[in-house]
Amino acid sequence: MNAEDRALANRKLVKKLLWVIAGAILFTIALVPLYNVMCQVTGFNGKTGNSAEQAAKSMKVDNTRWVTVEFTSNVMPGLAWTFYPKQTSIRVHPGQIELATYVAKNIANQEVIGQAIPSVSPGQASLYFKKIECFCFQRQTLKPGESKEMPLTFFVSPDLPKQIETITLSYAFYSAVK
Amino acid sequence: MTTATDVHAHDDHHEHHPAGIMRWLTTTNHKDIGTMYLTFSLIMFLVGGMMILGVRAELFKPGLQLMRPEFFNQLIGVHALVMIFAALMPAATGFANWLLPLQLGAPDMALPRLNNWGFWLLPPAAILLTLPFTLALFGIGDGAVATGWTLYAPLSVQGGLGVDFAIFSIHLLGISSVLGSINIIVTIFNMRAPGMTLMKMPLFAWGWLITAFLLIATIPVLAGAVTMLLTDRHFGTHFFDAAGGGDPILFQHLFWFFGHPEVYILLLPVWGFIPHILSAFTRKPVYGYKAQVYSFWAIGILSVVVWAHHFLTVGMPVPALLYFMYSTMSISLPLAVLFFCWIANMWKGSMSFETPMLFATGWIILFGIGGLTGLVLADVAADAQYHHSYFVVAHFHYTLFAGGIMGVMAGVYFWLPKMTGRMYNEKLGKLHFWLTAIAFNMTFIPQFFLGLAGMPRRIPDYALQFADFNMISSISAFVLGLSQLLFVYNIVSCVRGHGEKAADKPWEGAEGLEWTLSSPPPYHSFTEQPVIK
Incomplete structure (x- = not known):
């Protein structure tokens, strides 16, 4: 792999990883309503x-x-x-x-x-x-x-x-x- | 430390890097950045250690002698945050920076400028975390974060400005480790030498690859949780505030969804060290390479589905308790595979016990105790008694001090000759090991019994019957702390160029590309990539 190809491949992979991080942030935000729904449906936590x-x-x-x-x-x-x-x-x-x-x-x-x-x-x-x-x-x-x-x-x-x-x-x- | 005088004809244009402080501020060289990470880690290790010696001094006798309970609470919380985020994690990242390009046959890390930024976020984060101590001296605020490192709501919603400082510090530390992880993943996937397939990669690289994936998947959860805490505190939201319909238990779920993988984030790089060291000093190849790689994956994946075992007593329904108990216990299966591989690596090897090997073998035993006591805590019925007691404190110090920091020390002694080009003082190294191992056990074995007897953690005072064991524990903690000065001495004297010159391959049994380079390696590692057959 020459230097240019490698730089391109690196950039591609970084983009993918940034998507993973964005997904993890969205997941965190989604956990709040998910948690409340889960507690109401199952009665966990005395709700x-x-x-x-x-x-x-x-x-x-x-x-x-x-x-x-x-x-x-x-x-x-x-x-x-x-x-x-x-x-x-x-x-x-x-x-x-x-x-x-x-x-x-x-x-x-x-x-x-x-x-x-x-x-x-x-x-x-x-x-x-x-x-x-x-x-x-x-x-x-x-x-x-x-x-x-x-x-x-x-x-x-x-x-x-x-x-x-x-x-x-x-x-x-x-x-x-x- | 690398010297700036290794001149190579074909990379002349790189040699004119700035001198003095500007070299370190602007460097994009993986060894310079690795050195900065490791130096930062060592300094913060000593800072965090001094904090906990304050705590042990207070616990030397029952009653309140030295400090207010509020200050005690600040010390234990900041000690944990410093040790985890500013000592152990940067140590692992420092090694990744130093070793990955050497072991993978790469010229440098894939994203050198990002790498520089990743490091320079750390010092401001450490300052943010500890600044409230200083501010309190001038009458501003009431000191650092006093909630323990777990920042549980509602306590953290009500806490003073130390909590805000801790939140912003965690943001910076989080960004730093996410950047570092991106860099490491890209380096491992794209920068390996021709012919080095993933399954020929050194185990250290495997350990770090999984660590890096865990980091980018879970650090955002922690960052999100502390951001919600911040908005609860200042912007009128009620994520964790029951008064507005929020739920403090939600914070525990979010925190430990990050917190449990964090344990393996700290340990996986060390599990990567150990096979290299065992193989070198038993003069045998790594035993069960594939089994170890698959176990790393199994543990990495399991680690994100077991989080609630950190608060089994919070009042979960029985099916949830059973799920978290069994899933937690199932982690011991791949971990047992690793233990058997490490032991089998030593079986019939021609072993010699230089300092790195002493640390590695001691590490196996002590980390084993950490793992087994963890199984006890995972048991729902037993946990009702042990939860929030000193048993837990002893358990996680066996995993994180022995399993984490002593593993890192094994790595430091193993690769220090490669990094500095000098041999450390073997006698002092061995003395350092024995003092550390004995004092560590003398500090924490009494705490197991204190916990069994019912002494709760995070309290500055205790009942009279706990006095003797606490005294033993406190004295040993000071011995443990002071013996780390030997470690510092050994490192500093190597860095300053004292001691024998190290050969390119100072350990006869060592294997790996890093030993094919000079000691210390040239400023740019592999300007022409080696080919692996």
Whole structure:
């Protein structure tokens, strides 16, 4: 190979490799939506879907089984609220629609908007934990010193795998962002 | 270091390169650039080492003696980033620059100007990474990145300006290694001597070829992840911020999608060194050449599908845990093939134990321990106990200090006579090996037991019952650190032209095109390409 041919061959190969790098960058960007879709479809990482009204209509209550649903709460740094569940746990039959209530209070001296982010563990249960109405569907606004009861209507799908007897629902309240 | 006085009649026009600092700033010569990479690597190795000696000094006794916990956190994170990106990776790239043209029978690297740029991105990156330490002294910011090298969100989303410096430093380091990789791939594909087919290529070139492919495929993922981190921090996005619907676990996936191949990026060039050294000092040809090449490929490919074993305890569903456990364990099969090839290479060889061979044999044993403890960690059930403990710290130092840096040291002693034209001091070399090997084990064996007993990593204080083992570990770490001065002495004295003159082929059993050139080789390696039959 003479010098010119070699320079040409080098340039060609460099171009190909740059395409590989461009592909890797695109792949990285694509991973973000792929990851979210993957989590919603499989329930990995405790991500729950949103409203479940449709499923609730055509469902039978499984009276032979009890499932314990536990409630926990966190307030993230940057949000001057207190936030806790009124009940620490409820025993439910799969398929039965239940109401749980959290209480939030703004202890800051200004109006604050918060957003609750739910997480269900074990992760496998998150596909079967359905929320019909939830304070986490919208942002919540509290005036200075205001206290509010925040309701949550949910059911556990009768398809819940047999080995799961306890489901923990955790809410993290964040200061809502622009 | 090459001297500028090797005059060859047919390349006169190349000989008038600038002198002094301009020579190094503008050089496009593969040996000059290789030398700069290796020098940079050695300096950063010492810098990163001093940082961790600060950490070991703090851990000498329980309680807080020397530093604030925030500073401790900065030291461990920057130590790791410096050692991985500024010491081990540039050392491998330096060797690639020095050796690939010599071993492949090429006049130079394929893209010499890109090569120069690739190197000169490194010093600014190292300055960016460590500058926040200095800025903090003047009351600007709160010091360097304090998140550990993994930069996990949400901690890194909330961290101080050190995180931003680290992000930009990683961008520069990433661009540098991607440029270096392009150059290496093009050199390997297009610049080999006539007759040298891919399957006649030295194993070092094979190791680097796969490393380079892994780099161009995974560095963009890291660059993308830290860029998302940057926009989360400053531009109101929520990739990793749960408040806006993001997910911090996503960062772990992105990070380790790069991070696990990175382990093999660091190790594959070293796996390339070892067969050359074993073959030279056993006076036997490389054993199982094809098996080693295929194992390199198998490990390279497997390395990009096992990433989540770095966070098995994060709460993945059982099928995912099983997948990542079995795929991780399956890497041990091609790795075992490599181990058997290395051992078989020594079988019935007429062995002699000069310093490079001491490092290579010690390397096999210590890297073996690193591999086996990795199997323990890959076990989902066991990992629940060992995760984030000192067991993990000991494990990855067996793979990256023994498996990485001691392998590089074997290579340095092996090729130093070729590069400098001088023999190093054999007695000091052997002393360096024994001090390093013993002090290394004394540093990290106690850490295995500390981890088993439940001592968590990345914490500046510990419970009283861990005191004795930590004291042993700290003292040994200082011995390990100080004995590296022998290494520096040996290199500096060769570079300065002390020591015996080295023959063109200082090791009688060595094979390869690089030994057909003079020691040190002429400024332009093969102006006429050799023909391989």
